[in-house]
Amino acid sequence: RAKSREGNAFEYFSKKFGEAVKREFRVKTALQQADYHQEFIMNYQPIINVETNHVTGVEALIRWESPTLGGVSPGEFIPIAEKYGYIHSIGNWVLRQVCTEMLALTQKREAAFTVSINVSVQQLESDTCVENIKAILAETTFPAAHLILEVTEETSISNSTIVRQSINDLVKLGIRVSIDDFGTGYSSLEKLHRLSVHELKIDQSFVQDIENTTGIVEAIIAMGKSLSLQLVAEGVETQEQFEFLKQTKCDYVQGYFFSKPLPLDAFEKYLNQSQQSS
Ligand code: C2E
Ligand code: MG
Numbered sequence: 001r002a003k004s005r006e007g008n009a010f011e012y013f014s015k016k017f018g019e020a021v022k023r024e025f026r027v028k029t030a031l032q033q034a035d036y037h038q039e040f041i042m043n044y045q046p047i048i049n050v051e052t053n054h055v056t057g058v059e060a061l062i063r064w065e066s067p068t069l070g071g072v073s074p075g076e077f078i079p080i081a082e083k084y085g086y087i088h089s090i091g092n093w094v095l096r097q098v099c100t101e102m103l104a105l106t107q108k109r110e111a112a113f114t115v116s117i118n119v120s121v122q123q124l125e126s127d128t129c130v131e132n133i134k135a136i137l138a139e140t141t142f143p144a145a146h147l148i149l150e151v152t153e154e155t156s157i158s159n160s161t162i163v164r165q166s167i168n169d170l171v172k173l174g175i176r177v178s179i180d181d182f183g184t185g186y187s188s189l190e191k192l193h194r195l196s197v198h199e200l201k202i203d204q205s206f207v208q209d210i211e212n213t214t215g216i217v218e219a220i221i222a223m224g225k226s227l228s229l230q231l232v233a234e235g236v237e238t239q240e241q242f243e244f245l246k247q248t249k250c251d252y253v254q255g256y257f258f259s260k261p262l263p264l265d266a267f268e269k270y271l272n273q274s275q276q277s278s
């Protein structure tokens, strides 16, 4: 009996594994054949200044509608794009698209308005990374001072000297760097201090479980402030979470409580309405 149960478990897991491998292959193939301008669009999620309640920035998030697979989330396809080397061309498409779409908006607003773009560690590892980003900024005329690049905490603690060099060179261009999903990795104060980053984004898992994580969130905010970093809380879904972050003096918030990530036209409407009501 025990034997047959083991046999079933083995069959179950090997079947699941086979399905995952097939799915990865399908996603990889669809990515390889993708027509970026037809299949990708950028969504924009407002970032709000806690003190003034004004929208002072935005995070750009990619969306993919594949003709063969339908909608595929970035949480699924970005790791596959990273694994098979497609992240370079996708990352360049994202940078060019966002800088083009956000240029007018950034120029229209007098107050400094920031545009945050996620970049993968493989992009920073490329020795043409900085030149490349510089060229896209020149081509689109998007001002470096309005750009924030979000890297994951894992990236920031990477021991790769190329990554560190890329980050430092980007900062020299006037671009700001933010550590995304902060608190889930293992960065030391020393590493954070050595990298010229400007901002920490507190991971949404802490924000959403705020009843049980107040100590952690307070500690991250205190630590970030002591290093003169801006603090952003992501994944804010409720009034209670927002009130807590306000009390704890978090600088910026982002999440469904304010708005989901929106297509460009809906984001522009959201901005116009929030300007009128404040
Ligand atoms: P991330 O950069 O940490 O983005 C935050 C994720 O949380 C986004 O998921 C966003 O839609 C979602 N989110 C925002 N507010 C809330 C909320 O209140 N509640 C909940 N439950 N979720 C919220 P999304 O868009 O599916 O992106 C997932 C991840 O994929 C991103 O995590 C980022 O790591 C990656 N990604 C997205 N776009 C790009 C891109 O253009 N380039 C690269 N390299 N990675 C990207
Ligand atoms: Mg992000």
Ligand code: MG
Pocket: 180, 181, 201, 203, 204, 234
């Ligand atoms: Mg995040």
Ligand code: MG
Pocket: 180, 181
């Ligand atoms: Mg993430």
